[in-house]
Amino acid sequence: MMDLPESLRSVRALIFDFDGVIVDTEWAIFQTWSELFARHDVELKLETYAQCVGSDHDAWDPKAHLEELCGYALDWDAVLPEKHAASRRLMAGQGVMDGVVEWLDAAQCAGLPVAVASSSSHEWVHGWLTKLELRERFVSLSCRDHVERIKPAPDLFLHAAAQLEVDPAAALVIEDSANGTAAAHAAGMRVVAVPNRVTAHQDFSKAWRRVGSLAELTLADALEPVGR
CATH class of the missing domain: 3.40.50.1000 (HAD superfamily/HAD-like)
Incomplete structure (x- = not known):
């Protein structure tokens, strides 16, 4: 010593x-959330998303925010596995x-x-x-x-x-x-x-x-x- x-x-x-x-890992997760928002013709601002970084979705919930912006409910059981898989692909080489x-x-x-x-x-x-x-x-x-x-x-x-x-x-x-x-x-x-x-x-x-x-x-x- x-x-x-x-x-x-x-x-x-x-x-x-x-x-x-x-x-x-955080950039890949943000990217895939941002892409999901874009597919529903709304924007996810980095400053908004970052509220949950270091914590969880109790601090700020992107699912609730997306539904609020687009005005309808999503089938999260179908959406989330695809989003998580996309995040894992982006992280794979980290x-x-x-x-x-x-x-x-x-x-x-x-x-x-x-x-x-x-x-x-x-x-x-x-x-x-x-x-x-x-x-x-x-x-x-x-x-x-x-x-x-x-x-x-x-x-x-x-x-x-x-x-x-x-x-x-x-x-x-x-x-x-x-x-x-x-x-x-x-x-x-x-x-x-x-x-x-x-x-x-x-x-x-x-x-x-x-x-x-x-x-x-x-x-x-x-x-x-x-x-x-």
Whole structure:
């Protein structure tokens, strides 16, 4: 284990969001929703759709929004399987997002345990991490199956901190969405925000740092203000 620089000593663990942070799944999902809206001659604005990113359709429901715009009900049992299949085809070739592996390597060298806290299902997150040969890099996965409330509630991050056996204030979160950032902030955690093309317009004023990509800076550089 390497000696921690002064800037890292107040941080005891890292907690990653999954969708949009480790793998860029969110753009494909938005694209297929947008295409579905277009087939019904209505527009899905990115800013409108992004309300549910990092959370679920209780935060904002694209199905209800589409029916409201087009003025009639849809047979979702027929529509959704086709839409989900289209999303999976677009995601099929996705790899790990830039900088993630380097951050995981740096955390390992620094002796910092790492977890995932995701509003997606355990099956989804575990399946992707296994496919990407990253599952063993994470001590635990905290997913929607494990808590009563998902983001923007703090439950997922508090669950992750408990699994890592660290005080929430000693965990640093990597997030891409306003819902996730609000959840981490409510849990008493600091956030490095890494917005993507779906969430770049959102408010990240509660984040500790904001970067365009994890590849832009090292873990130590990202944490430089921590503990000052």
